[in-house]
Amino acid sequence: xxxxxxxxxxxxxxxxxxxxxxxxxxxxxxxxxxxxxxxxxxxxxxxxxxxxxxxxxxxxxxxxxxxxxxxxxxxxxxxxxxxxxxxxxxxxxxxxxxxxxxxxxxxxxxxxxxxxxxxxxxxxxxxxxxxxxxxxxxxxxxxxxxxxxxxxxxxxxxxxxxxxxxxxxxxxxxxxxxxxxxxxxxxxxxxxxxxxxxxxxxxxxxxxxxxxxxxxxxxxxxxxxxxxxxxx
Amino acid sequence: xxxxxxxxxxxxxxxxxxxxxxxxxxxxxxxxxxxxxxxxxxxxxxxxxxxxxxxxxxxxxxxxxxxxxxxxxxxxxxxxxxxxxxxxxxxxxxxxxxxxxxxxxxxxxxxxxxxxxxxxxxxxxxxxxxxxxxxxxxxxxxxxxxxxxxxxxxxxxxxxxxxxxxxxxxxxxxxxxxxxxxxxxxxxxxxxxxxxxxxxxxxxxxxxxxxxxxxxxxxxxxxxxxxxxxxxxxxxxxxxxxxxxxxxxxxxxxxxxxxxxxxxxxxxxxxxxxxxxxxxxxxxxxxxxxxxxxxxxxxxxxxxxxxxxxxxxxxxxxxxxxxxxxxxxxxxxxxxxxxxxxxxxxxxxxxxxxxxxxxxxxxxxxxxxxxxxxxxxxxxxxxxxxxxxxxxxxxxxxxxxxxxxxxxxxxxxxxxxxxxxxxxxxxxxxxxxxxxxxxxxxxxxxxxxxxxxxxxxxxxxxxxxxxxxxxxxxxxxxxxxxxxxxxxxxxxxxxxxxxxxx
Numbered sequence: 063x064x065x066x067x068x069x070x071x072x073x074x075x076x077x078x079x080x081x082x083x084x085x086x087x088x089x090x091x092x093x094x095x096x097x098x099x100x101x102x103x104x105x106x107x108x109x110x111x112x113x114x115x116x117x118x119x120x121x122x123x124x125x126x127x128x129x130x131x132x133x134x135x136x137x138x139x140x141x142x143x144x145x146x147x148x149x150x151x152x153x154x155x156x157x158x159x160x161x162x163x164x165x166x167x168x169x170x171x172x173x174x175x176x177x178x179x180x181x182x183x184x185x186x187x188x189x190x191x192x193x194x195x196x197x198x199x200x201x202x203x204x205x206x207x208x209x210x211x212x213x214x215x216x217x218x219x220x221x222x223x224x225x226x227x228x229x230x231x232x233x234x235x236x237x238x239x240x241x242x243x244x245x246x247x248x249x250x251x252x253x254x255x256x257x258x259x260x261x262x263x264x265x266x267x268x269x270x271x272x273x274x275x276x277x278x279x280x281x282x283x284x285x286x287x288x289x290x291x292x293x294x
Numbered sequence: 295x296x297x298x299x300x301x302x303x304x305x306x307x308x309x310x311x312x313x314x315x316x317x318x319x320x321x322x323x324x325x326x327x328x329x330x331x332x333x334x335x336x337x338x339x340x341x342x343x344x345x346x347x348x349x350x351x352x353x354x355x356x357x358x359x360x361x362x363x364x365x366x367x368x369x370x371x372x373x374x375x376x377x378x379x380x381x382x383x384x385x386x387x388x389x390x391x392x393x394x395x396x397x398x399x400x401x402x403x404x405x406x407x408x409x410x411x412x413x414x415x416x417x418x419x420x421x422x423x424x425x426x427x428x429x430x431x432x433x434x435x436x437x438x439x440x441x442x443x444x445x446x447x448x449x450x451x452x453x454x455x456x457x458x459x460x461x462x463x464x465x466x467x468x469x470x471x472x473x474x475x476x477x478x479x480x481x482x483x484x485x486x487x488x489x490x491x492x493x494x495x496x497x498x499x500x501x502x503x504x505x506x507x508x509x510x511x512x513x514x515x516x517x518x519x520x521x522x523x524x525x526x527x528x529x530x531x532x533x534x535x536x537x538x539x540x541x542x543x544x545x546x547x548x549x550x551x552x553x554x555x556x557x558x559x560x561x562x563x564x565x566x567x568x569x570x571x572x573x574x575x576x577x578x579x580x581x582x583x584x585x586x587x588x589x590x591x592x593x594x595x596x597x598x599x600x601x602x603x604x605x606x607x608x609x610x611x612x613x614x615x616x617x618x619x620x621x622x623x624x625x626x627x628x629x630x631x632x633x634x635x636x637x638x639x640x641x642x643x644x645x646x647x648x649x650x651x652x653x654x655x656x657x658x659x660x661x662x663x664x665x666x667x668x669x670x671x672x673x674x675x676x677x678x679x680x681x682x683x684x685x686x687x688x689x690x691x692x693x694x695x696x697x698x699x700x701x702x703x704x705x706x707x708x709x710x711x712x713x714x715x716x717x718x719x720x721x722x723x724x725x726x727x728x729x730x731x732x733x734x735x736x737x738x739x740x741x742x743x744x745x746x747x748x749x750x751x752x753x754x755x756x757x758x759x760x761x762x763x764x765x766x767x768x769x770x771x772x773x774x775x776x777x778x779x780x781x782x783x784x785x786x787x788x789x790x791x792x793x794x795x796x
Contacts, residue, residue, distance in 0.1 A: 146618060149676060167614055169607075257637035257670050257789055264639050275645045275662045282646050285676045 068092045070111035072102035099123030117143045126158045133159035139180035149285030156239045179235030196231040198279040198292040203231045234292035324366035327354035328373040347382040355407045364415030371407035441539040447471045451482040454536045466515040502537035509540040564734045576609035619748045626755035633674035647682035657695040663702035672783030677756045684749040685715040685775045693719035710778050718772040727766050
């Protein structure tokens with residue numbers, strides 16, 4: 063997060079725009095705003111931002127359409143804003159290329175955390191370098207050696223369990239939809255078999271979390287997917 | 295059904311047509327009786343006193359009148375008079391009268407015989423009429439009773455038609471009911487095929503009239519030219535009873551509609567007043583905190599400032615919860631709460647619910663007991679999470695700090711899992727146990743009651759939309775919320791055995 067990090071906020075609610083602009087500017091971001099989808103797309107093309115915050119309920123276009131259009135020519139991180147009970151919209155946006163989402167009303171710390179994660183992954187992708195070791199509390203996940211340790215002690219995982227964990231860890235901090243996970247860890251033909259995910263996530267929690275019923279790292283995002291919360 | 299019973303009474307109102315032969319027979323019998331009496335008197339009367347004969351000859355007169363009516367009775371009186379004269383007045387076996395006082399006896403006898411016959415005849419008619427009226431009254435009573443049980447226009451018409459058909463032994467009965475309110479006009483015809491009436495006009499028509507106007511009509515087709523006056527009277531009475539029954543049914547329906555509308559208004563008013571209060575309370579807190587922070591009256595780095603800011607955040611979250619509840623309830627009411635089912639791990643849903651309640655639950659102990667081998671359940675994650683949030687939230691509100699709250703799941707028979715949220719709050723009086731899942735229901739005067747009163751009714755809506763059941767149970771030291779969820783779902787592919795890999 064540098065002084066000149068540029069955030070484009072696309073939202074038709076003037077109050078949200080005003081609040082975000084104020085808060086983010088105070089945190090030393092450069093903020094541009096747009097209140098319509100077309101306007102946002104034009105601005106993104108004219109002055110490419112480092113992160114885009116996009117509200118899904120725009121008056122002139124669907125948020126998904128904005129995502130899809132952006133993804134035609136840029137891989138800039140996109141964080142979508144939506145309300146509770148619109149999980150399907152969030153999933154659709156994520157499948158159309160958004161990187162993460164926030165549910166309104168949200169706290170600013172949450173937003174900043176998402177922005178940080180998004181920027182980090184974008185930087186890594188750009189530099190073509192990935193973290194090889196992901197740390198989350200007592201957990202240490204080594205993606206090269208395929209070893210997971212908890213408090214220094216190695217934990218045995220099955221091949222699929224590790225594959226699942228690795229996928230989450232590679233995208234540490236970011237939401238991954240059920241479909242995306244099933245597609246990558248299993249097979250694109252298995253995208254409807256959410257039961258696989260349920261069973262394996264449960265196994266992972268049992269092996270890796272202090273209290274599997276109240277997980278600290280392997281977080282369920284209801285109706286959307288899963289997120290691994292790693293140390294930053 | 296009442297109207298389908300066959301009424302076995304012969305109404306007794308219709309007598310078989312009396313052929314002249316029958317009538318003649320009755321008179322002959324009367325004469326024979328007189329003859330018989332003469333014979334008997336001869337047999338027993340060597341002491342042939344005129345007094346015994348007088349009394350003896352009254353017997354056939356009385357019997358004839360009682361059995362066959364005034365006509366035969368008079369004939370018997372006259373025959374007895376002559377027989378008396380012939381067989382028992384001196385000189386015997388003639389119609390001549392020797393002694394003058396015997397004229398008196400004869401005249402007296404005739405007068406008495408005729409009088410007795412007259413009196414008895416009238417009594418007999420009166421008795422017959424009384425029996426008939428009793429019969430009418432009986433029919434009317436049964437009819438009224440049967441009518442009182444009917445609630446719809448159709449069933450009333452059917453009962454009327456059935457009774458009319460039997461009582462009047464009609465060939466065909468048709469009962470027409472006028473339209474009223476939102477009910478179309480209807481009619482019942484017995485027997486259902488109209489063959490018996492063919493194209494004849496009805497023999498008799500009785501309108502169903504009340505103060506409320508014309509409610510309908512009864513039409514009778516008979517095998518005779520007209521109803522007897524008594525029958526006609528009974529028909530009119532049937533008609534009045536039917537009209538009253540129809541009117542009663544209509545009034546009952548209006549009353550129900552009025553009551554439903556009133557109840558609906560009551561709920562709307564309760565909703566509005568509850569929502570207004572519940573939304574404005576956090577807003578009031580927020581406004582107070584914000585304005586005081588802006589007014590500069592609060593020191594920048596003070597505890598008071600931190601508290602006010604914390605209040606603003608908490609109340610904002612509370613408002614968010616309330617809005618969520620209102621939306622959920624609206625969805626349930628509008629019938630659009632269709633669960634999007636997929637296979638889910640119940641323990642995971644419980645964990646997600648607890649994550650949302652982290653702050654609120656910080657003063658309580660939470661226990662989770664979900665069996666290891668509980669299979670995945672076909673539910674909507676977000677909705678069942680909401681049920682748990684509401685039940686656990688309710689438990690947090692009403693049970694003392696430090697007390698445990700337990701969430702447990704037990705499979706019940708192969709198709710159902712039962713989930714329980716158990717708290718150590720106060721038990722609930724029996725009469726409230728059913729009703730707490732109603733909208734806005736409050737067990738009165740719990741202190742610090744917040745929320746819209748919708749939480750539990752939302753749980754009910756969601757659980758029932760999943761095909762389950764929810765109820766509350768008093769325990770020895772607390773309260774349990776129990777709900778069931780099905781373990782099978784028709785629209786989901788069956789679970790495959792997932793756990794085989796390298």
